[in-house]
Amino acid sequence: MVPLLENATQEKREVFRLHNYSTSWDYLYHHSVAMSVMGGYLAYKMxxxxGEWIQVGLAGLLSDAGMVKVDQRVIEKDGPLTEREFEQIKLHPARSYRMVExxxxxxxxAKLAILQHHxxxxxxxxxxxxxxxxxxxYSQLIAVSDMYHAMSSERVYLPKHSPFKVLEEVLKEQFGRYDPTVIQVLVKEMTNYxxxxxxxxxxxxxxxxxxxxxxxxxxxxxRLEEDGEIFHLKEYMHLHIEEILE
Structure with a gap:
């Protein structure tokens, strides 16, 4: 992972496109790598x-290790979890911590970040x-990376959302839950077009x-490519940027 983390600092656009590479069936595995790369990148930009941002990256990679102890049927369930099933999921940070302590x-x-990332x-x-x-x-760097990649990726029972729609959701609904400094860095890095x-x-x-x-x-x-029409997206809330092309 260390060479990948080092390379990510020079490939910002790819860091924020990681959600494009995962599907619902391999999401869990991609998610761990994405948390690693994004968490390390955000720490680097802060x-x-x-040594610290490498540790953040390694913590992101191992944060979900405890999911191996969750019933596979719960992980693969294609609908909302019951309260009892969600209680199983909520044990995974502590289990991850025990596996790496x-x-x-x-x-x-880094170990505290693994324990506290939720x-x-x-x-x-x-x-x-x-x-x-x-x-x-450290845990907030992993938490924000976790949330961003989860919301922008295809999962078993939830559709993926545009990264920019995710950012709007974060800015609007998640105030007070995540470290505002980390959120600001995420927004700045993603919208620095x-x-x-x-x-x-x-x-x-x-x-x-x-x-x-x-x-x-x-x-x-x-400016629309097809007819040259110019408009401000803040006045057209039904539209949003899906992805940056170049």
Missing amino acids: DYEY NIQALSRP ERLDGTGYPLRLNHAKIHP STGTKVRLSSNQRAEIVFVDHTHHTRPMI
Whole structure:
């Protein structure tokens, strides 16, 4: 993983396109790698030292190791989980931690990140319902990466969403649950497009960005490729950017 993490720092666009490579049947395996690469990348962009962002990346890779102890029928279920089934899922961070706690190559903060990657700043997470004062910063890097990749990927019983729609959801609905600094870095890195960038819209139309509105990061002004019409996406809430093309 270390060479992959190092390479990811030079391949920003690919980091945020990892969701394109997974399908519902192999999601669980891709998800661990994606959490690793994204978590390490975000830590790198937040000026963590080399050894630290590598540790964050390794923590992301191993965060879901405890899922191996969950009943396979629960993992593969193609519908909403029952409360009892979800209780099984909620045990996986602690199980992951137990599986890695004696690995000397992992730092203590990395192990805490594995244990705490489903904790939320407002105390609504699991397995320990910790609040912001007791949550290690590494864990929030993994948590945000986990949430972003999960929402933008195809899963067994949930459709995938556009990464930009996911960002809007995060900015609108998740306030107070995730570290705002990590969220800001994610938004900045994903929406750091320039004038002339080619995009594909949710309507499947191709367009070019002509103006970036920094008060609405996910909704720039665009020019449609087919007829040259220019409009501001913030005024057309039924449309959103599906992906950046070039």
